Amino acid sequence: MLASGLASQAHALCRTAATTPADFGSISSILAATTVQSTSTPNAGLHCTGSLLSLLTPTDHFYATVSSTTSGLVGPTGDVLTYNIYATNSTAAAYLINRGSRYDFARNNIIDLLGLLADATSKTIPIYFGTITGNNVAAGVYSETLSILWEWNYCAGYNNQGTCIGRDDSSGTVTLTVSMTVNNDCTVSAPNISFGDAPAVVAFSTVNQSISISCTRGSPYTVGLDAGQNANAGRRRMVSGSNFLSYDIFKSAGTTVWGSVGSARRSSSDAEVNPGNGFGSGRSQVFNYNAKVYTDQPAPAAGSYLDNVILDIGF
Incomplete structure (x- = not known):
């Protein structure tokens, strides 16, 4: 037992x-x-x-x-x-x-x-x-x-x-x-645009720069730049007090404005370096642009002019 x-x-x-x-x-x-x-x-x-x-x-x-x-x-x-x-x-x-x-x-x-x-x-x-x-x-x-x-x-x-x-x-x-x-996700390198100093609107030089983007491997995407904070009559504008200085950002080395809607955006297949779908971590796609101050505007008052443009990526 x-x-x-x-x-x-x-x-x-x-x-x-x-x-x-x-x-x-x-x-x-x-x-x-x-x-x-x-x-x-x-x-x-x-x-x-x-x-x-x-x-x-x-x-x-x-x-x-x-x-x-x-x-x-x-x-x-x-x-x-x-x-x-x-x-x-x-x-x-x-x-x-x-x-x-x-x-x-x-x-x-x-x-x-x-x-x-x-x-x-x-x-x-x-x-x-x-x-x-x-x-x-x-x-x-x-x-x-x-x-x-x-x-x-x-x-x-x-x-x-x-x-x-x-x-x-x-x-x-x-x-x-x-x-x-x-x-989907991306990393972006987008340097500021500086036109420097000039005594008249016709004296500002064109700025040629690029934006580098690395997005998820295999994903197509588009890149948009909005109109900034002070746009008027279809042009971007920088502001200093109550004064404005019109300028724009153009695709590649051309004269087509880089915008945020429809065909004004840029496709990943349109990149100057590594065009096509995203390559993922460690490999960037490069988008060139040029920025100019419009020369057909009256010279505004002297001052430091500023604008902020939002870059967005859509999948």
Whole structure:
């Protein structure tokens, strides 16, 4: 009777269960390329429904083997966004889970820190994810389905003499979906326009400059320049007090005003350097322009004239 009572303490405490998907959320393509993004799942498929009655010994194991048919999150154009998998929210090498290799959650005090030892509360095991910088990918929804083989073998209970009276030894495979939405984004380098000083409107020199833009790989876009803060009669104007100085910004080296609506905008395929769709991080497209002070206007009063023009990018 005593032996039967003690044996009843050794019962299966763990099982595999449906996972909770992990989602990096909605991230700009620039951040996806330059900054590590993090996410996690609170439930990677191993569910322990009662107390693990002992401290884990070197012969106890909680193995996870992660595998997939792809090497990362796959997007609509076939681009792959790579990331690392970790057993905790630390990115130290000891917690890195390599695909195709067993990782033992019984080591490095992971199971202990999760509170599965000597805790009768139902628990699941989380897994953490961090992207790898340098992911130069197109916009869209990225996802990957991971297969996780869980294998566990530990002493589920001891008698009063400290002898193991039963081991929980089993395994199971679950699937886990990881996803991220990559949004179009750009970086822009647009220097100020300075006409310098001149005694008359006809004496101002033409300014020839360029705007450099780096946008999401594979995305076509247009670039617009608005009319500024003081436009009148179809011309941009700088202001000094109550006085105005008319000027404009023209596409390339021509005489067509670069505007913000319809055909007045510039297409990414119209860039002087690297025309076409966006190339993503690290490769800019260059748009040349020239700016002139209109010479058919009366000379305004002396002063410092200023205007602000908004550049916008549309996808």
